[in-house]
Amino acid sequence: MKSWILFWVISSLLFVHANAQKSALQKQGTATQLTVDGKPFLILGGELGNSSAACTEDIERIFPKLQRMGLNTVLVPAYWDLTEPQEGQFDFTLTDKTIEQARLNGLKVVFLWFGAWKNSMSCYAPLWFKEDYKKYPRACTQNGKPLEIASAFSENVYQADSRAFSQWLRHIAAIDREEGTVIMIQIENEIGMLEAARDHSQEADALFYAPVPDELTKYLQKNKKKLHPEMLRKWEKQGCKKQGNWQEVFGEDIYTDELFMAWHYARYVERMAQLARSIHDIPLYVNVAMNSRNRKPGEYPSAGPLAHLIDIWHCGAPHIDLLAPDLYDNGFTGWVAQYKLHNNPLFIPEIKLTDDDGVRAFYVFGKHDAIGISPFSIEDGSDSPDAPIVKSYRTLRELMPLLTRYQGKGVMEGMLFDQENRESIFIQDDLRIVCRHYFTLPWDPRAKDGSAWPEGGGILLRLAPNEYIVAGSGIVIEFEKVSENQGKMQALGEDGFAQAGGKNGETANRKAEWKGARCGIGHVDEVQVNEDGTLSYIRRLNGDQDHQGRHVRISTGDFRILHVKLYEYK
Incomplete structure (x- = not known):
């Protein structure tokens, strides 16, 4: 009877301790998440x-x-x-x-x-x-x-x-x-x-000229294939020694001093x-x-x-x-x-x-x-x-x-652009996704008037094949099939028409026969994300706001969440 009472007391204490911890770390796929109150x-x-x-x-x-x-x-x-x-x-x-x-x-x-x-x-x-x-x-x-x-x-x-x-x-x-x-x-x-x-x-000098602790050298041996490249190079340069003082194991320089400290x-x-x-x-x-x-x-x-x-x-x-x-x-x-x-x-x-x-x-x-x-x-x-x-x-x-919900599952990408780094390209399934700074659009005057470009950035989240969440500010995204012909396109104005007339229209492309499917934008909806992760529709942006189906964009200085549905056609 006493043993059962003791077991109950210990179990109760463990239960209270477990419930008392309100924050912790957990793994989800390749991500480590902080949890608060279990979420x-x-x-x-x-x-x-x-x-x-x-x-x-x-x-x-x-x-x-x-x-x-x-x-x-x-x-x-x-x-x-x-x-x-x-x-x-x-x-x-x-x-x-x-x-x-x-x-x-x-x-x-x-x-x-x-x-x-x-x-x-x-x-x-x-x-x-x-x-x-x-x-x-x-x-x-x-x-x-x-x-x-x-x-x-x-x-x-x-x-x-x-x-x-x-x-x-x-x-x-x-x-x-x-x-x-x-x-x-x-x-x-x-x-x-x-x-x-x-x-x-x-005290420090005495330890510096004493043997490197076995605990550390054993760790380096056990984790040799996973060591940081700089750590591995420094250790290998001395022959991956298992014993010796700090200079004997890692060399005689200021960076060995740093390792010791x-x-x-x-x-x-x-x-x-x-x-x-x-x-x-x-x-x-x-x-x-x-x-x-x-x-x-x-x-x-x-x-x-x-x-x-x-x-x-x-x-x-x-x-x-x-x-x-x-x-x-x-x-x-x-x-x-x-x-x-x-x-x-x-x-x-x-x-x-x-x-x-x-x-x-x-x-x-x-x-x-x-x-x-x-x-x-x-x-x-x-x-x-x-x-x-x-x-x-x-x-x-x-x-x-x-x-x-999607951290660590390999379905999210991050974008960050400035005046020097204007573009990122992601390949997902059979899609080539070209992401750029919003000021790469030819009609925004701030792109060319000498203004300093604020950074633009966002998140691209694949919910399902041909279905994405795009969120952030100052970004423009184009979707195309990897197999699409990459013919040179004319620069288009804000109205979607050619900037100026010329001889590089349809006649220039007649020599190469088009093959394969193309990717189109079915719709772009501004949405609200509810607490349970479901989406609530706010408005459709299929006109000038997505350049008549040519791209998805969020203006510089604006922050939005967009739900994008793609389709393919031939």
Whole structure:
């Protein structure tokens, strides 16, 4: 009898714990999805500026604006120095206010733990921690210069940081486990070394010249065929050694210094992650500043969770779910491709706040099955209903039931165009789908009057053969059979007639006999997506709006969802 009672108690506790977890990650095909309350959820987010959650008045002022902007999630700093202003004394006022305002304004929260490191520096560590540099030592350069960067090799640093982190997380679990307002946690912020590629303190040097941990070399051997190309090249150059110190296994250069430092940052974060899992088991991630502009390790935050270090971080911190890029440089499509990997879902916790973020959101959801996107300093954006990010998020929120249904199933494409990159071509079944920037249409004056082209982008979703959803802004799409004769076509005006008379009309094509079927546009309907993913008809666009059946388009600055039905004829 006692054993049955014990079994019932344990089972009940397990059941309560399982139901208490309101957010989690799940696989669907090739995609990893964030689920909230058991349903797939796309983060249409914004991250607050570093100081924008440092007083309750700011939080109360900002959060209603975020609701008007159409966000469903806000990323909010949690400051160690304000959480533990005196050693051992904790104040959760700002956390409580954040959760309260999020609930009042229909928002989810991703908290960012600004603990031992924020943008490499220890600027949000409490003053009592900073002043006691003997107990809480700093990293230092090769010539012994101490830095405003806490040492990742100090057990005292870890104990102080993790004690505050665990107390804060226990408080969140106590007030939010049932409600589930907080859906993810970021551990530290843009971790990495500056001024030097690695810490040169006495403790660090001793470990640098010690053998590389067996745990790492065994991981590299086991996963050799899946390693990041840069990791593999560096290891192979030294003969794929299984033993030796860091220079013997990886070579003697600044990038070996970075590998070493990445391992120890990852091990530090892994201990924090295990602690978090034991207290409040929700998804965890780390963010990273980019290694851009030809900078070398130490000129950028060396050893953070960068793409070329992903194997070090996966081995060193297996309880971290995502390595997430912060994007402020040009070359957006190239950067996101580096972080949507077979072993890393794409989440963009920071991106420079611009009007182009709206179409970029469509692109990453369509192309990369992204978990979410979050412009930085979002409170500085416009909450006008006509602002691009507001219109984009409004449309994506409506589209979410379809996006989450089809993520990972290989039926979605993302498009992103600018003045230099104007066209993408997709082959699906027997269709050649040509997608272009809206300003490639010859009659829009902004295309040729010297105006800077805003980015255009969108999602192409195949619902069934010859049936598509097209959504986004600033795009034009043509459908044709792969087998169609690719004869040179005249440029057409807005009325569909030739721009000017000439001798390249029908007579020029008489020599080649036409063969095969053609693809036609049956209809283009503007639609509304309902909560269950069904479509409601709004209006038909079969006239000038689709150029009399020649293409599907959505104007620059407009955001729409279109249902396209194709047919074929001979």
